[in-house]
Amino acid sequence: MVDLRVEREEAGLTQARLAELAGIAPSNLSAYESGKRSASPAMIARIRRAMVRPSDRLQAHRDEVARIIERNGGLNPRVYGSVARGDDTPASDLDLLVTVPPEAAWTFVSTARELSELLGVHVDVVSDGGLKEKHQQLLDEAVPL
Template structure:
């Protein structure tokens, strides 16, 4: 990411700095395989950009929408910037291919 914006670099650094705590939050919600996508993954985030995270949810560990909402809230609090969490099942088909093309493992 040699051409990443300062905002993208700052947000990626925040994710790396909190990697262990992020893992703890994901485990509490039965989420695995976190991947960044969107402007942070592409390196073109701007001031005010959010962090988009794609996760897999372990089946049978509770209501998926409540888990995604809880993950988003806790990760937002942890990272100090809005975090949008989605699963592949929640993505529209036409958006899914773009998200998966952008996805970078956390």
């Protein structure tokens, strides 16, 4: 028997957050977890996909992420934040730090949206060119893609 509640709790998600990530009504998720309704295999797969961490998605698509960044003019892609620290959860976003040459600035604008669509998680892309001294911690924790 599938125990979605246990899986959700192990993923560190609230019922409301998992429902949001899976794109379903919280009342439906509650009914699936309590056994009041049976979830189809497709729905179980959908809910489980919503419990995957951004680091897992990045690992599965690392080469394609690098290609998208390069195609849009970005260089030296790095990961920072919870994914870089290894403490991301399914509710985390993916934070990327990229060198964007001035001539690529306009073409690079759509990169975050394109990566979000590929990975199914929110992606923040920050250009290292505009960082101030107060952002040193971000630079220190950033790791190569």
